[in-house]
Amino acid sequence: MKDLMGQAIWDFYHDNSPENLLTETSISEMDDLPVDYLFRDFDEMNLVEQKALELSKGKVLDIGAGAGSHSLYLQNEKGLDVLALDFSPKSIEVCQLRGVKKTVCSDMLQFSGETFDTVLLLMNGTGIFQSLDKIDIYLEKLHSLLNENGQILIDSTDILYMYDRADDGGVLVPTEHYYGEVDYFVHYKLDTEKPIKWLYLDFETLKRAVENNGFKIEKILQEEDSFLARLTKKDLN
Structure with missing residues (x-):
């Protein structure tokens, strides 16, 4: 598998002559993703990310760590014990070079042996679930x-x-699958990766799925x- 990100x-x-990444989905046009965005510091992050980092505590697993910006903030500014996980070997190498002390290059489903006080899944973290029919597998793993x-x-x-919206105000969503399931494409320096399945979830759909798990x-x-x-885990009592 190519590792364009x-x-x-x-x-x-x-x-090394970096260029912007180009991303697109099956329902959206090509969009520029400046690589320096992946190296942003806390002040440049959006409110969702900032709030998540503020709430992080204890031993942390940062899933999909990318260039390690979230991990570095938690490690260096908050003094937390953080493990950065990503399946991209080059991303993990850069995390290490930037000073992230604990890293692992792995698919989340293949990783085991430790448990954590905080697990972070940011930058549309539900995307990693791929599709509604796989969400239970991922939530079971996260539970463990x-x-x-x-x-x-x-x-x-x-x-x-x-x-698009219909004349009556209804939304024209696909009938054959959940509207948040898309194919996600990454292009870099004239190269293109095979599309990956990516899952954007509305809150109510996520709520039903997690309560079932x-x-x-x-x-x-x-x-x-x-x-x-x-x-958080449901009380078993």
Whole structure:
């Protein structure tokens, strides 16, 4: 599998003629993603990310760490014990070079052996679930990674606004699948990756899924069409 996001991160860090990433989905046009955005500091992050980092505590697992910006803030500014996880080898290499002390290059589903007080899934973290029919597999895994009193901080965007409206005001969404399931494409330096499945969830759909998988959920913050949610384990008593 190509690692274009990781290559862009690596090029930017090493000043190796980096270019902007280009991203698109099956329902949206091509969009520029400046690589330096992945190296932003706390002040440049959006409110959802800032709130999630403020709420992070204890031993933290940062899933989809990318260039390590969230991990570095929690490690260096808050003094937390953070493990940065990403399946991109080049991204993890840059995390290490930037000073993240604990890293692992792995798919989330393949990672085990430790539990955490906080699990972070940011930058539309529900995307990692791929599709509604796989969400239970991922939530079961997340449940196993969490300490009894731990928390999962996850964000998403309700993308209903991206669909056209009918004359009667209804939204024209696909009938064959949930409207938040999209194909996500990454382009970099004239190269293109195979599309990945990406899942944007509205809050109510996420709520139903997590409650079926042993979690309680609360919405922490709503910022336009995006939101931050906190998942905790249901009491078994």
